[in-house]
Amino acid sequence: MSCRICGRRAKSEFCKRHEEAYKSILEGYREWREAMSISWREYLEEIAKNPYSGKWVKDVASYLLAKSAAEEKR
């Protein structure tokens, strides 16, 4: 199986690097919600464009946004 984002070898949807970034995104959402009222989608949009977000975090956030947009179209 290969990573949906970078094509590297993966055990699930993401490779080890992007999986790690995905876990950080989930953890980060908890902290964002404590700080302000924000939906999952708004959160992903924020971190996808934030200059301090890590590169792999941006990759995963953009991928998740694109995936949900595609699902909505269907």
Place this chain on the structure above:
Amino acid sequence: MKILLLCEKPSAAKRIAKALDDNGDPIEKRIGSVPYYESKNGDRLLIVVPALGHLYTVAPKIRNRNVYPVFDFEWVPRYEAERNAGNIKEWIDAISKLSREADEFILATDYDIEGATLGYTILKYACGGKEEEAKRMKFSTLTDSELKQSYKELLDHIEFPMVEAGICRHMLDAIYGINLSRAMTVAAKRWSGKYKTLSTGRVQGPTLKFLVEREIEINCFVPVPFWRIDAEVEINGETFKIEYERSVIKSLREARSIVEDCSGRNGRIVDVNVRELHQSPPAPFDLGTLQREAYSLFKYTPRRTAEIAERLYLEALISYPRTSSQKLPKSINYRAILESLGRDAKYKRLTELLLGRESLTPVEGKGYDPAHPAIYPTGNLPERELSQPERRLWDLIVRRFMVAFGEPAVKQSIKVLIDVNGHTFYLRGRRILREGWMIFYRPFLRAEDVILPPLKVGQTVKIKNVSWKQDFTKPPSRYNPSSLLKKMEDEGIGTKATRADIIDTLYTRGYVSGDRATVSELGLDIIEVLSKYCPEVISVEFTRDLERSMENIKSGSERREDVIDRAVRHLKPILLRLKESERLIGEELSEAIRKTLLNRRIIGDCPVCGSGKLIIIRSRRTGKRFIGCTNFFKHQCNVSFPLPQKGTVSSANKICSKCGFPMIRLKLKGKRPLTLCVNPKCPGKDGMAK
């Protein structure tokens, strides 16, 4: 009687020959291109001959680079084991010839582990086994007086425990470096059919691991919002910034409520806390602190600083720089050095301040080195015009030496607590009451005074412009060459002589790039592979343990053979495991190599189609190189630009300010690199065409 005096480098030989010649005018001679000097010293003729650093190196008996593991190593002339070391043969032959005519031998290389080891190997192999009978000169500066004294007080023999530790270090580095590097290079080559030198080593691996761990943290970082409260206070018509009691407000709701509570209110001073701080002078420089200070002030990499310091040492301007000591012994004669420095108009007034004292006692740091004191100026003034970097570093060393004799600086800090409707704000002031040592270091200090008007408890003040501001948590900083050096020191891996070179190797291998060290795909994959198949070789603990053993060899409490034996026993099963997994490792590394090589060819984004990348391509038909867009192969963009056919071309990581096209960096041999826009029709080139 003829005495052969073996030095480390040509410039040191020249200086030593001059210092030991009765008339200060030795005769310069040559064998081929190898210079040597004849100095008359009483009834003795001194033949002063330089080496070129190490003339011998440790190499495996099996030279085939595809074979591993290899554990049989030997000392061989460098020209037999290394490319671009052809000139070494001439030096070894010249030293051998001169040694045959000599009655006695003196080793006058640097008094440290490398100086002792390189001297030992030359005395043993080039001079035909003279290592046992050779005497030793020990010195920390190349000044005439110290060299003469050192010659008068020759040590009976070379420092064998240091040599043992040196041989052990070279053996361990070769056993680890050659085997692990061969394992990875061979694995990648067998899988992809392409050759790319991959390397790791006993210290290189753990160092790269530090960088990779930081890179992962940065790449996985999610910024979290927080809020700050900004406010100002007006006192006697003057406005000052004040800080809210908490620098971080974790929710927007709370930030809004604080602003609401404080806006339009007056504040009342509830406390004025005045403190005096006595700041002792910083310790004298050892190599590590000098490298860090030079990076922080001038942005010189550790390696560059070491090279400049080495030049200053060879010109007898400073003491031996590869030292761990932060102590200045009395024997160096502080007063004589200061008097001598005072001949320079720039230091006259400063040295007079110190020379006016009855006694001089320097502040000292914890760093200790049995072989050398801290880095200090010899008192000699430059005999030639120094380059700007040399002048800057010498000035820094001179001033830091004077600082050591300075009085503590006295600073006053004032913290005023202001209550605003139940919320506390801080107003801070600071000023220097007595400069003390800072007077000597003034060009390198940056702090500015914040002077507050007289304030008293109970006073009412006007609070203005209360607002909240959103900010985000920041990822950890990347290492730079200086902070990485500090990390290596703190973790106890590498030595003062090798750390800067190891950092440089990480850059030349393409594992790391940029001033703020960014790890490449290849660097990430190397550590991923090593962590997966042999985590022991990137273990800081094991490397640190070996460093300790080498210190023990120096002090005589461990034997070199035992340490090497232990290391080989540790490495053997690891290499067998690597061999068994060669195919998998090759597959994992090959992709990263392909990406790294591709990234090196990318110049930047294509400004014409907007989605492709401009890349350096070599035409199969003509063999010429040019720039094309990656979208050409998808028939979406046919933009192309010519390139100069000579020199090395790489991305300048810049966009042209005139036309917005990417810029390239062109490096021609022996010339300064040029930064050029790829666009031949760039308006910035109009003037050039005319």
